[in-house]
Amino acid sequence: MYNSMDMINSSAVSSSIALVFIAAVITKVAWGRITADPASRNTLPHPPAVSGSSVIPLLHTLVTKGFRAMLQEQYTKFGSVFTISFLGMKTTFLVGPEVSAHFYQGPESEISHGSFLEFTVPMLGKDVGYGVDIATRTEQNRFYLDVLKPAKLRCHVAPMLQEVEKYFAKWGQQGTVDLKQELEQLLMLISARCLLGKEVREKMFGEVFSAFHELTENSLQLTSLLFPYAPTLTTRRRDRASARLSSIFAEIVRSRKSSNRVEEDVLQNLIGSKYKDGRPTTEAEGKHTSTATSTWTGARLLSHTECLEAALEEQQQIVKKHGDNIDYDTLLEMSFLHCCIKEALRMHPPAPIFLRKVHKNFTVRTREGYEYEIPKGHTIASPLVINHNIPYIYKDLDVYDPHRFGPGREEDRVGGKFTYNAFSGGRHACPGEAYAYMQVKVIWSHLLRNFELKLVSPFPRDRLAKACPRT
Numbered sequence: 001m002y003n004s005m006d007m008i009n010s011s012a013v014s015s016s017i018a019l020v021f022i023a024a025v026i027t028k029v030a031w032g033r034i035t036a037d038p039a040s041r042n043t044l045p046h047p048p049a050v051s052g053s054s055v056i057p058l059l060h061t062l063v064t065k066g067f068r069a070m071l072q073e074q075y076t077k078f079g080s081v082f083t084i085s086f087l088g089m090k091t092t093f094l095v096g097p098e099v100s101a102h103f104y105q106g107p108e109s110e111i112s113h114g115s116f117l118e119f120t121v122p123m124l125g126k127d128v129g130y131g132v133d134i135a136t137r138t139e140q141n142r143f144y145l146d147v148l149k150p151a152k153l154r155c156h157v158a159p160m161l162q163e164v165e166k167y168f169a170k171w172g173q174q175g176t177v178d179l180k181q182e183l184e185q186l187l188m189l190i191s192a193r194c195l196l197g198k199e200v201r202e203k204m205f206g207e208v209f210s211a212f213h214e215l216t217e218n219s220l221q222l223t224s225l226l227f228p229y230a231p232t233l234t235t236r237r238r239d240r241a242s243a244r245l246s247s248i249f250a251e252i253v254r255s256r257k258s259s260n261r262v263e264e265d266v267l268q269n270l271i272g273s274k275y276k277d278g279r280p281t282t283e284a285e286g287k288h289t290s291t292a293t294s295t296w297t298g299a300r301l302l303s304h305t306e307c308l309e310a311a312l313e314e315q316q317q318i319v320k321k322h323g324d325n326i327d328y329d330t331l332l333e334m335s336f337l338h339c340c341i342k343e344a345l346r347m348h349p350p351a352p353i354f355l356r357k358v359h360k361n362f363t364v365r366t367r368e369g370y371e372y373e374i375p376k377g378h379t380i381a382s383p384l385v386i387n388h389n390i391p392y393i394y395k396d397l398d399v400y401d402p403h404r405f406g407p408g409r410e411e412d413r414v415g416g417k418f419t420y421n422a423f424s425g426g427r428h429a430c431p432g433e434a435y436a437y438m439q440v441k442v443i444w445s446h447l448l449r450n451f452e453l454k455l456v457s458p459f460p461r462d463r464l465a466k467a468c469p470r471t
């Protein structure tokens with residue numbers, strides 16, 4: 001499975017956000033003026049806009065206080081819909097659930113990813129994702145949804161647990177670890193086992209790990225994001241790693257097919273998937289980004305005694321009921337741990353902003369009742385860094401408070417289905433959500449049950465906010 005957002009580590013995400021403006025300039029230079037569609041003019045006003053010299057203070061805030069502060073200022077000033085016009089490129093920000101429905105569920109002919117994900121084509125190959133036409137991509141997404149649906153996830157719990165137990169057994173009695181590095185390694189091992197299969201896990205883990213590392217490192221460099229086809233050293237390294245991974249997986253698929261061997265991994269399910277016209281799938285790529293989520297969950301829990309105690313208490317209750325045994329149903333009972341992960345994702349979403357291109361004018365109505373027309377040609381942005389920090393939805397929004405999602409509060413439902421967007425929503429909702437929660441829960445339930453952990457370094461800085469967030 002692939003997902004561009006998934007593959008972008010937090011540092012690359014922050015640099016790519018800073019790049020939105022640079023990309024805007026380049027797009028403008030390359031394609032000229034955005035043209036208005038005279039046929040669709042109506043009486044509704046366009047959103048309030050920051051343009052010309054008023055962009056300068058905004059850039060100043062971006063540099064001195066960070067991306068979130070810059071958007072927050074505009075949101076406070078203009079409300080939930082505003083346009084930033086920079087050197088001819090118009091980006092309209094849609095903040096909050098009331099104005100987000102069309103962004104997430106508008107038809108592809110009206111709202112699409114445009115060329116924002118072009119850099120994923122040489123990274124993942126021309127046969128998947130944004131390398132194929134929309135109809136094939138929709139079918140591929142159906143395969144992912146099918147193989148990652150909860151009913152098919154049960155069989156992954158036992159192998160995940162084995163990997164987790166084996167990995168942490170190496171930690172010994174006491175010591176200091178770099179949690180992010182450790183979780184990254186472990187999650188790669190879990191992916192190798194559950195998604196990519198036995199061959200990778202047992203025989204070629206080192207080879208796949210280094211090719212995967214080389215692929216992501218070089219694909220997410222500034223130059224590769226902006227100029228994915230430029231003949232640079234990074235794009236050459238990216239292409240070499242991509243070709244290596246493709247040939248490894250093609251070989252595994254061929255070997256399984258020719259020997260009629262069937263395994264219990266996601267790769268096998270994808271091999272078994274067929275397009276509507278009967279064509280079989282050829283190969284699949286598997287990736288994950290749960291590292292950031294599990295690291296932030298840990299950093300937040302370890303800095304918040306009350307939450308840590310509540311999470312431990314939940315584990316003790318579950319052990320009392322089921323003993324040490326963990327299976328799919330036991331994981332579902334870990335509702336407080338679930339909320340801890342969800343709250344870490346609210347505060348530190350790995351994909352902090354989504355961008356789309358508008359192909360047909362549409363209108364939005366704000367909570368206060370203002371209506372605006374968003375014209376064709378605009379880029380639209382759904383900024384999670386603000387969506388997840390709206391005061392009328394999230395109480396004490398700077399405080400890490402997993403209880404906000406618990407019974408009786410359920411703040412993620414206050415504004416309807418687009419209130420909480422860590423896994424996106426609508427048409428491009430992440431099909432890996434249940435799998436992601438499952439693996440982070442397997443890891444953290446094991447750590448909570450078996451180790452006493454203390455954060456010895458300062459609380460990690462979120463690259464999107466200059467100031468260190470409160471816990």
Ligand code: HEM
Nearest residue numbers: 001002003144288290293351422423424428430431432436
């Ligand atoms: C905590 C972990 C994860 C987070 C926060 C996350 C988040 C997201 C988000 C925000 C999107 C949509 C981006 C957009 O709207 O432009 C997405 C798409 C996707 N994710 Fe995830 N994801 C996670 C883990 C996973 C895992 C583990 C898998 C697979 C095993 C996966 C597979 C996918 C796929 C295939 C898509 C593309 C869907 C489409 O374009 O319709 N994700 N993910």
